[in-house]
Amino acid sequence: MCGIFGVMDKRRQMMDGSGIREALSMMNERGSGEGAGYVAYGIYPDYRDCYALHVFFDKACESKAVVDATLEQWGTIECDEAIPTCDQPNLKANCTPWRYFFRPDASLAPGSASPEKDVVTNLVMQINAGANGAEIVSSGKNVGVFKASGWPEDVADYYRIEDYEGYIWLAHNRYATSNPDLWERPDPFNLHDWSVVENGKTTTYGANRRYVESFGYNCSTGTDSEVIAYLIDLLTRKHGLEIDLAIRALAPSYWDEIDRMPEAEQKLNRALRFAYGSATMNGPFTVVAANPDMMIGFTDRGKLRPMVVGECGDRLYIASEETAIRAMEPCVESITRPAAGEPVIGRVAP
């Protein structure tokens, strides 16, 4: 099942995490208390030019030296510290959340159009693939993922998310179907710019994973949202697709719908389906994703999972249930339920 929630302020007005905590907790019936997470953009203004790496150490005394050494090989650590946490009686902490503010050495990815992101991608793949007791859970500029195995309120209080202010927040209330005790498993999943929360289960996980791994990504957690985050990064950053086309590649129209389109659109949609057949996602899902400039939402073509969109002033909301939106915005101006294949794309004002 799972409950997901996203909010974006188009004018980058900051929201602290308390409203998001309340919204997510409205959907506790959609979760099982075995995983929740939050991600926010804009939370580290003092280090806005550094990549903020959130890392879970199984044992900090063993793993930190390994991660420090790897980071020093790929760039410079500006600062690092334990992520402030506050023990919760219902949360069994089994790892140590740490954060680094890191400057990648762009000269280590010569010939790349986005060398810093290539370095960070390589770094994340290298550390997460290794049996080193360390897992990087977010790696973007001015962004951070806070997640754990537990109910949304406990996870929020553990990380004190009300102390963070962001202009985009995504949140996820997990209904665990496997590995409930691993803290890196719940959504959100992040790779530098992009963060993903998903409600559902793609039946094409294996095909999508093999496809994205053929481009050098390494899927270490076995979760849909990890693959989706890498697919979006691949299609938008490496292949240069606009976001609307990338979404159409991941969740394309049915062939009989394409047959009824005007000729030019038919050509485009056929080309996308042929080129990205292995990236096409099937099965029930609603995905909400964000990068520093936008928040997007889309569902599977058969619409087997809910997606409600709310708008109020500069705020855009996407959630599994209307009540989560109204918990944060009681007088929301518009509530809609977009059809399958109608992606929601909200952009931050430039």
Place this chain on the structure above:
Amino acid sequence: MAKQVKIDAKGVHYTPLNQQIRKAIEDGADEIVVDNVLGQRFIGNGLRGNATIRVKGVAGGDLAMFMSGPTVIVDGNAEHAPGNTMDSGKVVIHGSAGDAVAHSMRGGKVFVRGDIGYRGGIHMKQYETQRPILVVGGSAQMFLGEYMAGGLLLVLGLDGAVKAREIGSGIHGGEIVIRGDVDDACLAAGAKKLPLTDEDRARIAPVIREFAADFGLDAEPLVKANYTRIVPASARPFAGKYTWE
């Protein structure tokens, strides 16, 4: 004199809230007004009798599930599956509703003034005098009347074109009536179109009038309007799909 009970649902979990509603009905309430509803699920579940429950706010999922008798009026939207397996009584929703409205409904009426989501009327059924009715004022989305086995599903399209496609996928009983023409491409395998006969119109007219009265609409233009009637092409639409004889 009718006995009215007021309940404030603000911040109350659905379990104690539904216990309060059930207690009020046991104590003989005729009308229960539930204020500040925000997504509480299962309101009216399994209730019997003929009380009226007024829900002020957004009703949570599975509103009036298994309900047998009462009337539930929602001043707002409803989430997924209002009228799920409802037995009798009536649900009136002044806003819109989510996916799987009237899921497996077996009797009574569900009236939605706004739109409904995907899979409206999925597996509605009927038996002898039990004949469920779902009326939608706005539009419905894809897979309308999926696996439908009985009852009446009426879509009025008052706010613009009806968006439903794959209508009646696997339908093997009951009827779907949509105001205006429906393109053949919008019908799923197993469904077929028939013209609305005078007899059909006489049968749906009281339903349209009741719906119009509930929402303050002018009934007669709707009664006289052009409708498309969609019924099963066969009693076993998937006979060749899942079995080999």
